[in-house]
Structures are given as C-alpha cells and as structure tokens.
Amino acid sequence: MPSDRSPEIGSTVSIQKQIFNTLLEKLKAQGYEVVGPHVENETLVYAPIQKLEDLPRGYVTEQEAGSFRLVYTGHTRYFDVIPGAQSWKQFLFPSHANLFTLKKTDGAWEMETPRPTAPAYAFIGVRGCELAAIQIQDNAFLRSDFTDPIYRVTREKAFILAVNCMHPAGTCFCASMGTGPRVQGDADLTLTELEDVFLLNVGSELGRNILAGLPFESASAFVLNAANRGLERATLQMGRNMDTSDLPDLILNNLDHPHWRAIGERCLSCANCTQVCPTCFCWDATDTLSLDGNQTRRERVWDSCFNPGYSYQAGGNTRPTIHSRYRQWMSHKLGTWKVQYGTFGCTGCGRCITWCPAAIDITVEVADLRKEIR
Amino acid sequence: MATHVHTHSPASPSERLLEPVWAQVMDITNEAEGISTYWLKFTDPAVEAAYTFEPGQFNMVYLPGYGEAAISISSNPADPTLVGHTIRFVGNVTRAISRLKVGDVVGIRGPFGSYWPMKEMEGHDVIIACGGIGLPPLRPAIYHIMNNRDKFGKVYLLYGARTPKDLLYPTEFEEWERAGIQVQVTVDRADEDWQGQVGVVPMLFYRFRMDAPNSVVLTCGPEIMIRFVVYEGLARRVPAEQIYVSLERNMKCGQGSCGHCQLGPYFICKDGPVFRFDTLQPYFNVEEF
Numbered sequence: 149m150p151s152d153r154s155p156e157i158g159s160t161v162s163i164q165k166q167i168f169n170t171l172l173e174k175l176k177a178q179g180y181e182v183v184g185p186h187v188e189n190e191t192l193v194y195a196p197i198q199k200l201e202d203l204p205r206g207y208v209t210e211q212e213a214g215s216f217r218l219v220y221t222g223h224t225r226y227f228d229v230i231p232g233a234q235s236w237k238q239f240l241f242p243s244h245a246n247l248f249t250l251k252k253t254d255g256a257w258e259m260e261t262p263r264p265t266a267p268a269y270a271f272i273g274v275r276g277c278e279l280a281a282i283q284i285q286d287n288a289f290l291r292s293d294f295t296d297p298i299y300r301v302t303r304e305k306a307f308i309l310a311v312n313c314m315h316p317a318g319t320c321f322c323a324s325m326g327t328g329p330r331v332q333g334d335a336d337l338t339l340t341e342l343e344d345v346f347l348l349n350v351g352s353e354l355g356r357n358i359l360a361g362l363p364f365e366s367a368s369a370f371v372l373n374a375a376n377r378g379l380e381r382a383t384l385q386m387g388r389n390m391d392t393s394d395l396p397d398l399i400l401n402n403l404d405h406p407h408w409r410a411i412g413e414r415c416l417s418c419a420n421c422t423q424v425c426p427t428c429f430c431w432d433a434t435d436t437l438s439l440d441g442n443q444t445r446r447e448r449v450w451d452s453c454f455n456p457g458y459s460y461q462a463g464g465n466t467r468p469t470i471h472s473r474y475r476q477w478m479s480h481k482l483g484t485w486k487v488q489y490g491t492f493g494c495t496g497c498g499r500c501i502t503w504c505p506a507a508i509d510i511t512v513e514v515a516d517l518r519k520e521i522r
Numbered sequence: 523m524a525t526h527v528h529t530h531s532p533a534s535p536s537e538r539l540l541e542p543v544w545a546q547v548m549d550i551t552n553e554a555e556g557i558s559t560y561w562l563k564f565t566d567p568a569v570e571a572a573y574t575f576e577p578g579q580f581n582m583v584y585l586p587g588y589g590e591a592a593i594s595i596s597s598n599p600a601d602p603t604l605v606g607h608t609i610r611f612v613g614n615v616t617r618a619i620s621r622l623k624v625g626d627v628v629g630i631r632g633p634f635g636s637y638w639p640m641k642e643m644e645g646h647d648v649i650i651a652c653g654g655i656g657l658p659p660l661r662p663a664i665y666h667i668m669n670n671r672d673k674f675g676k677v678y679l680l681y682g683a684r685t686p687k688d689l690l691y692p693t694e695f696e697e698w699e700r701a702g703i704q705v706q707v708t709v710d711r712a713d714e715d716w717q718g719q720v721g722v723v724p725m726l727f728y729r730f731r732m733d734a735p736n737s738v739v740l741t742c743g744p745e746i747m748i749r750f751v752v753y754e755g756l757a758r759r760v761p762a763e764q765i766y767v768s769l770e771r772n773m774k775c776g777q778g779s780c781g782h783c784q785l786g787p788y789f790i791c792k793d794g795p796v797f798r799f800d801t802l803q804p805y806f807n808v809e810e811f
Contacts, residue, residue: 247540250586257586257627261541294777297537400786403808430781433540433774437587444587448540451780458782461772462612463744472810480784487787 154360155350161364162345162371165226168200174358175270180307183239184272185229192218192232194239197272204229211317211387211498214507227273227341230317233503235426236278239269240306241285243450245298247433252442264297268305274335276328277320277497279310281426283333287489288429298448307354310335314378318387319498321511325392327495329382340375347375388498390511391518395492396483398518403479407517412471414506419452421500421508422477427493428452453477478510539777542584542629543569547622548604553690554683557655559596559608560619565627574602576637577662578768578796582776583607583619584629591615592773592791594659595633600669605630608658608690634776636796638663638740638766646764647675647737651751653682653723656743657690659768659795663740668701675736680726682708682747686716704730724750727758734759742768749806752799762800769795769802785811 155161163171175182176198186195187204197203203226210217216232248261274282282303289299313322313329322328331338336355340347347367350356422428432451437444451458453476459466467473485493494510501509545562552558564570580594591613597606611620622628640663648667652660667674679698683689686709695705706726708719719726723743737760741751748767755765771783771790778792786805788794805811 252586257544259541288779294539294779295537296779297540300537400804403805403811429779431774432780432782433590435587435589441587451774451782453781459772461770462610462616463770466771467810469810475811476784479786484784484787488789 154356155348155364155366157350157352157356160347160349160367160372161359162347162367163362163364165200165344165346167362167364168226168346170362171358172197172199172272174362175307178358179268180270181267182270182272185227185231187218190218192229192234194231194234194236200226203227203273208315209317211319211502212507213319213501213509213512214504216502224343225314225341227311227339228315230313230315230320231275231278231497231499233424233499235424235497235499236271236274236282237285237426237428239266239271240282240302241289241296241299241429241431241450245448247446247448249443249445264301266298266302266305268307269302270307270309272309273339274308274310274331275313275322275497276310276331276333277322277325277495278426279308279331279333279335280322280325280327280495281497282308284427284489284491284493284495285429287491307358308335308337309355310338310351312338312340312375312379314341314382316382316386317498317502319501319509320386320496321388321390321498322496323383323386324388324390324511325492325494325496329386330379340378342371342374342378345371347371388496388501388509388511390496390514392482392492394518395514396479396486398514398521399479399483402517402521403475405517405521407513407520408471408475411474411508411513412469414508415454415470415474416506417454417456417470417473418505419454420503420505422452422454423450424499424503426497426499427481427495430458453480474508478513481510482514539631540775542582542590542631544627545605545630547624547626547628550622550624553608554688556612556620557608557610557688557690558620559606559658560622560628561597562605562607562628562630563603564605564630570603573605573633575599575605575633575662577640577666578637578659579633579635580659580776580795581605581607581630581632582634582773583609583615584631585615585618585622586629588615588618590629590631590774591619592634592770592776594768594795596658596661598665598669599662600665608655608661610655631776634791636794638768638796639738639798640666643738644670644673645675647733648677649680649732649737649739649755650678651680651723651726651739651741651743651747653743653747654684654688655690656741656747656768657681659742660740661691664698664703667703668698671702676733677703678730678732679703679705680708680723681705682710682721682723682726682743684710686713686718706730722750723747724754727751727754732758732760735761737764739765740768741766752806762803763798765799767797767799767802769797
C-alpha cells in the first residue's frame with residue numbers, strides 16, 4: 149500500500165483499529181492535546197488520552213431518568229459508550245475563565261487582560277448530538293457583533309473527530325431533534341466503528357492531512373452497507389422521542405398553562421440540567437478582591453436560570469418561583485431559542501433527563517403538556 | 523482611586539466589549555434621599571472623543587472588586603463629554619458607588635441597547651409617562667426635544683414619585699415648561715407643603731385631551747405603572763406601534779451573551795431596553811416570565 153497518498157475530502161476509508169494509534173500519534177505530533185472518553189474513578193469523563201486502549205472499550209452506560217450506570221460488558225468496541233455528565237462545553241466554554249485582572253499600583257488600577265490562550269484540542273469521539281451542540285454554541289458565542297474571545301481561541305483550533313452512534317442510551321432522542329445518530333454537521337473526520345475496522349469519512353483538509361500516509365483502504369460497499377444498517381437500527385433504538393412538529397408554538401402559546409406549576413412541584417431548581425446541558429451558555433461575572441484590596445480578578449463563571457440570583461435585581465426577583473424558572477429553561481430550549489438563533493437549544497442528548505435528581509424528563513413534559521392542551 | 527490606567531489588550535474590538543474604560547467622577551448631584559447623579563468624564567481623551575449615546579441607552583458601570591451595574595444615561599446627548607448617571611443606591615454595586623467622591627474613577631462599558639425613537643417621533647405629539655427612577659432614562663429624550671423643539675408637536679411629561687421629596691430634577695421642571703413641555707406631576711403620598719396632585723401616574727392621562735392617532739407614548743418606571751400607562755394609551759386608541767416601553771432586568775454583559783436579561787426571545791440589553799409595545803405584547807402579561 150502506498151504510504152504517501154491521502155484520501156479525498158468527502159470520501160470514506162477504512163482502517164484497521166490498531167492504526168488509530170498512529171492517527172493519535174500524528175495528532176500529538178502536530179501539537180494537539182488529544183482528549184476523549186475515558187473511565188476514571190469509576191465513571192466516564194472526557195480526559196487526555198494517549199492511545200486507543202485509553203478509550204472505554206467494553207463499557208456501556210445505562211441511562212434512565214435520574215439514573216446513570218457505567219457497566220462493563222466486555223464488548224470489543226472502543227466508541228460504543230454513550231457520554232456521561234461531561235460534554236465538550238467544558239473545554240470550549242470553561243466553567244471558570246479570567247476576563248481580566250486589575251492591580252492597584254500607586255493608587256491607579258492597571259488592567260491585565262490575559263491573552264486568551266488554550267491548547268489546540270483534538271476532540272476524539274464527538275457524537276452527532278454533541279457536534280450539533282457545539283454548532284449551537286457557535287451561534288451564541290461567535291456572532292458578527294460580538295465574539296467571545298475565550299470561546300473563539302479554543303474553537304478555532306479544535307480538531308474534531310466525530311463518531312456515529314450505533315447503540316444509543318435510554319435517555320437519547322437525537323433522532324427526534326435531527327442531530328443524530330448519524331453525525332450531521334461538519335467534522336474533520338467522522339468515524340463509524342464496525343466489529344473489526346473503523347470507517348473514517350473525511351470532512352476537511354485537516355482530516356485529510358491526518359490520514360495522509362496511513363495505511364487505509366477505500367471503504368467497500370459491504371462495510372458501508374453494514375454502517376448504514378447499524379445507523380438505521382440505532383435510529384429505531386432511541387430510548388426516548390419528542391414530537392417537535394408543533395414546537396415552538398405549543399410552548400409559546402401556553403406560557404400560562406397550569407402544567408408549568410405541576411412541574412414546579414417536582415423540580416428542585418438544582419441547576420443540574422443546565423450544568424450538564426451542552427448548549428446552555430449563561431454566565432455570570434464575579435470579582436474576587438484580594439484581602440489588601442489592591443488586586444481584583446474578574447472571572448466569567450457558568451450561571452443557570454435555575455439559580456435564585458439569576459434574575460434578581462433591585463426591583464425584586466423576576467422569577468421567584470421554581471415553576472417560572474423551569475418554564476424559562478424549557479421555553480428557551482424548545483421555543484425562544486429558535487427565534488434567537490434559528491435552531492432549537494436542545495440536541496436530544498438526554499443529559500438533562502439522566503442527571504435530574506427528580507427524574508424530570510423533558511420529552512415526557514412536552515408530551516404531557518400537549519396531552520393536557522388537547 | 524486615581525486617574526490614570528494602563529491597558530494592554532490583544533483582542534479585536536468586538537472582543538474587548540467585556541473590558542471597561544475609565545471615567546472620573548467630576549461632580550455629584552444629590553437628587554433625593556438615596557439617589558444621586560454622577561457626572562463622569564472619560565480619562566482617555568480618545569475614548570471621550572469617540573463617545574456618543576442615544577437617549578434611552580445605558581452603560582455598565584464597574585467598581586473594581588464590587589462588580590457592574592446597568593445604569594441608564596440621564597444627561598444631555600448633545601454633550602457626551604460629561605456623562606450623567608442618576609443612581610439609586612439599592613444593591614451591592616450601587617451602595618459602593620454611593621461612597622464615591624469627586625475625583626474617583628469608575629469603569630464604563632457602553633453605551634448599550636436600543637433607544638427612544640427620536641427620529642420617528644418627529645411631527646408627533648409626545649407623551650412621556652414615568653415614575654420614580656424611571657425619569658432618568660427619559661431625561662435625555664427631554665433634552666433632545668428641547669434641543670429640537672420645533673420638530674415635535676405637543677409634549678407632555680407625566681411624572682410621579684412616592685412623596686414630594688422623592689421627585690427627581692424638580693428644579694428643572696420650570697425650564698422644561700418654558701421650553702414648551704407640559705409637566706404634570708403627581709405623588710403617591712403628599713406632605714404638608716404639597717400643593718400638587720396625589721395619585722398614580724396613569725391617572726394623569728385623565729388630565730389632558732390627547733390627539734391619540736398622532737401621539738407617541740414613551741414610558742419607564744415600575745412594571746405595574748408601565749402596565750397601566752400602556753393600558754391608558756391603548757384605551758385612548760394610541761396604536762400599540764406608537765407606545766414605547768423601557769424595561770429593566772438583571773444584566774451582566776450588555777451583549778446578549780450572558781443570558782440573564784432574557785424576556786421571551788429578547789435580550790433586553792441588546793434588543794431593548796426600549797421596545798415598541800406591539801413586539802412585547804405576547805410576553806408582557808405572562809406572570810414571572
């Protein structure tokens with residue numbers, strides 16, 4: 149096999165699984181910090197990975213409303229585990245980031261703005277729902293009239309290897325939201341895992357360069373068929389579904405519906421759903437003043453529409469009740485987001501369902517609201 | 523606090539919108555109990571030369587170590603070299619501002635947001651209805667009208683405060699009257715010296731006859747007052763498209779980025795604070811939305 153060739157953009161090639169280690173080596177050699185799913189402290193995280201064996205081979209996650217279990221079944225697939233609480237948001241939009249530091253010298257405040265720096269990340273194993281979430285956050289942070297400097301430097305440099313989902317979890321509903329299980333957006337490479345090979349679809353020049361010189365073969369009709377059948381099966385195996393046909397009107401026309409109060413009875417307003425949500429972008433800015441009063445660090449931190457202080461102002465709290473906060477969250481995700489950015493703010497990843505301690509299920513709440521209105 | 527600041531920043535202009543520039547407190551006017559106007563001048567002459575604002579816009583005022591507060595600009599837009607902020611001391615940041623002295627320095631980001639439709643209002647009668655701390659964001663509109671008086675029809679200011687002592691800018695009312703603005707003032711509770719009207723602002727709509735189809739209503743104040751001002755306007759057949767409302771919410775960024783000030787699809791800091799009422803109608807009466 150010639151070693152200097154590279155595949156065409158748009159083509160799909162197949163590689164032996166062990167060759168993936170060479171691909172990871174190449175990414176590292178090009179300066180990327182390679183991060184991917186990894187089992188650590190008995191749970192699934194996104195962390196630096198060195199080699200194929202660092203991936204959670206043999207694991208699955210069992211996810212239901214309010215329940216997450218990482219289970220070792222011993223299967224032989226590396227990319228078959230549906231993600232946990234973490235998402236790529238923690239790299240692109242970190243929970244804490246410095247905006248600037250002020251130092252008082254001779255009575256004057258001197259501003260130090262950190263040159264926004266971040267490693268060039270290679271994200272390994274970005275699911276369709278997660279890639280959609282990144283594109284949704286792009287709309288929020290990379291606007292023509294305002295670009296978030298911290299988000300931009302990380303996003304621009306990121307190499308994305310996406311993964312088609314073959315075995316969705318119990319709380320998944322990406323098929324309803326049109327974001328998966330087949331990866332929909334632009335990735336540098338998109339991987340489909342079959343029993344003995346990885347199929348890689350080349351999405352960019354960057355992806356093409358990484359594959360250049362690696363021993364790959366053109367994907368045969370047989371393996372492409374196997375991948376397509378697997379993805380069709382995955383679509384049918386979604387644990388959840390959501391009828392979006394009458395959204396956002398269903399919600400925006402029923403903001404006074406008593407069902408919101410019923411949800412408010414169960415919701416703890418803990419903000420878990422917004423912390424695990426890969427599209428939630430709300431942030432607060434806080435000052436941390438040194439004890440001598442001569443230095444302050446202004447920091448951007450994640451906030452949540454479920455936090456009591458979120459809508460607090462001099463005139464009082466705009467949303468003092470829990471049901472009004474839940475309504476804000478859901479009517480934003482499935483309603484007003486569409487007006488603001490042209491897409492839903494939900495990708496069907498199911499994290500808010502899995503990680504809700506009260507087991508509130510957005511797909512059930514939408515269905516119940518619809519039933520009660522009819 | 524001193525007056526000179528050195529800044530090093532690598533980011534492009536649209537990325538520097540989260541960094542304040544500095545302004546010195548040149549004067550402080552005590553307006554009422556717990557409310558003062560701070561007159562600010564930018565320390566960097568280049569910033570001062572470039573700074574303009576429209577009536578109804580706001581700045582984020584920053585005190586290092588305390589944080590930022592969104593404060594409307596209450597001064598004359600024709601003179602943006604001295605920017606006035608009338609501030610009520612109610613929160614962490616504004617209470618710290620109350621301890622500032624002339625010569626101190628604050629951070630400023632802005633101006634942000636939409637503004638009163640001064641151009642579209644030309645040729646119309648104007649009704650400015652506001653309560654309490656709702657007058658400061660309308661004072662630049664009053665100044666603009668005074669600067670261009672012949673471009674507007676009849677102009678009414680309907681203003682109310684809790685007590686006579688809480689009225690803002692009372693010494694200016696006469697000057698506004700002289701400029702052809704009919705000033706109607708009311709208080710919730712009179713004191714023994716008060717000779718004027720007692721009652722809420724919407725009641726002032728009963729004290730004059732308006733040419734409704736040709737009128738534009740501008741309103742700012744407590745939400746309940748805004749609700750009834752809008753009602754009085756609509757009841758007199760002022761078209762919803764000719765009623766403008768300025769709203770207030772918790773704000774952190776001023777860029778429609780941090781999410782706090784959302785009302786339905788709107789970011790009040792970017793799409794507002796001034797809204798044409800018909801665009802608010804679907805959301806305005808939803809409780810706690």
